[in-house]
Amino acid sequence: MPFPVCVPRINNNDDTVRLNGFVVQVGARVNRGDALADVETDKASFTVEAEQDGYVLALRGNPGDVVKVGSVLAWLGMHPGEQPPAEFQPGTQPTNGTAHSPAPTVKAALLLAQFGLNADSVPASSERLTVKDVEAYIAEKRLQAVSPVPPLQAASHPVLLPGTFHELSPEERGMLRTVCWHRDESVPGYVELAYDPQPFEQYAAEFQQRHKLVLSPLLALHAWRLAQAAARHKKLNSTIVDGARHQYHSVNLGFTVQSGDALFMAVVENAAEYSEKQFVDRLGELQRSAMKHSLRSSEASGATIAFTSMARWKVSRHTPVLPPYTALIAAHSTPVSGIAYLGATYDHRVLSGFEAVRALQSLLHIGTEMLQ
Numbered sequence: 001m002p003f004p005v006c007v008p009r010i011n012n013n014d015d016t017v018r019l020n021g022f023v024v025q026v027g028a029r030v031n032r033g034d035a036l037a038d039v040e041t042d043k044a045s046f047t048v049e050a051e052q053d054g055y056v057l058a059l060r061g062n063p064g065d066v067v068k069v070g071s072v073l074a075w076l077g078m079h080p081g082e083q084p085p086a087e088f089q090p091g092t093q094p095t096n097g098t099a100h101s102p103a104p105t106v107k108a109a110l111l112l113a114q115f116g117l118n119a120d121s122v123p124a125s126s127e128r129l130t131v132k133d134v135e136a137y138i139a140e141k142r143l144q145a146v147s148p149v150p151p152l153q154a155a156s157h158p159v160l161l162p163g164t165f166h167e168l169s170p171e172e173r174g175m176l177r178t179v180c181w182h183r184d185e186s187v188p189g190y191v192e193l194a195y196d197p198q199p200f201e202q203y204a205a206e207f208q209q210r211h212k213l214v215l216s217p218l219l220a221l222h223a224w225r226l227a228q229a230a231a232r233h234k235k236l237n238s239t240i241v242d243g244a245r246h247q248y249h250s251v252n253l254g255f256t257v258q259s260g261d262a263l264f265m266a267v268v269e270n271a272a273e274y275s276e277k278q279f280v281d282r283l284g285e286l287q288r289s290a291m292k293h294s295l296r297s298s299e300a301s302g303a304t305i306a307f308t309s310m311a312r313w314k315v316s317r318h319t320p321v322l323p324p325y326t327a328l329i330a331a332h333s334t335p336v337s338g339i340a341y342l343g344a345t346y347d348h349r350v351l352s353g354f355e356a357v358r359a360l361q362s363l364l365h366i367g368t369e370m371l372q
Contacts (some may be wrong), residue, residue, distance in 0.1 A: 002083070010302075015068060016069060020045075022061075022074075031053050031081075057077045059074050115138055117143075150282070155358060186348075190319050190345050207280075211280075217280045222309075222342075228272055229366060230272065234247060253268045256306070264300060264302060265303055305328055315333050330342065
């Protein structure tokens with residue numbers, strides 16, 4: 001029996017998302033967790049994944065479409081010959097009674113964005129929506145531009161040695177989005193503090209023994225303290241959107257997990273509300289799911305502040321990349337000669353260097369409070 005894949009709610013205040021595009025085709029075999037489509041809001045991007053194994057029976061929408069949260073984006077089936085509902089049959093109209101326009105050319109898409117238009121609203125004269133189609137519609141409606149159009153640059157490709165191209169995995173696409181946001185949107189800075197790790201390691205060992213834990217909770221406890229620091233200093237838990245500071249209501253702690261070649265960010269929602277033991281347990285659950293590549297979409301997105309460590313690989317100092325729409329990620333590393341460094345990459349649009357240093361001091365101070 002066919003089953004739907006619906007548009008997820010990424011942010012509580014957004015009732016629609018923009019469809020960036022599908023990464024599968026009708027007829028493709030997919031497994032639970034495989035990427036189906038990329039969508040975004042003004043505040044976050046997100047990969048819609050298959051919630052169970054099956055075959056892609058039908059897809060709904062074109063790149064650039066604005067679609068409602070909860071609406072059906074695709075239909076999957078257990079067998080490739082299954083038929084989706086009638087409104088998803090090839091050649092039929094969408095359920096709202098309006099036909100989708102052909103996909104726009106690159107120049108047409110830029111012009112649509114400049115005037116705040118959706119491709120569905122502009123009649124196409126051919127199999128592709130062209131610049132002439134958009135210009136004619138703009139002239140007819142006497143529209144004014146709402147945003148400047150970015151300059152077009154001639155496409156250029158390097159002269160490559162013989163090789164093959166490989167599609168990016170969902171994890172690699174997530175990393176690409178993260179790195180591009182760090183490069184294009186944030187204004188990253190970096191600070192670090194030297195500290196004595198011995199008291200923290202001793203506390204973690206006693207905590208492990210007291211609660212009969214299999215693994216050391218050292219990193220989880222550091223991450224919990226960061227969540228507490230973000231709850232105390234609320235500016236840490238914010239980002240910049242459209243020239244204003246967006247203050248998050250809850251502290252969602254992102255924690256990096258390396259599983260083979262894949263890097264995940266497991267997210268503990270409402271992290272500041274947990275006790276130490278509750279947080280350690282919850283993060284442990286997420287880490288185990290990440291190691292099995294079975295994190296749910298809601299468990300791998302929505303971080304508002306983050307923590308990462310490379311101590312496992314004996315790295316003494318490193319500068320992490322900011323996750324999208326966060327203002328700070330703390331960086332933990334392995335001690336050298338009895339001295340450890342706790343660093344932070346921060347978005348200088350939100351925080352000053354002093355505020356980033358104060359965040360690290362607060363984390364260590366909360367740790368000192370717990371040690372007493």
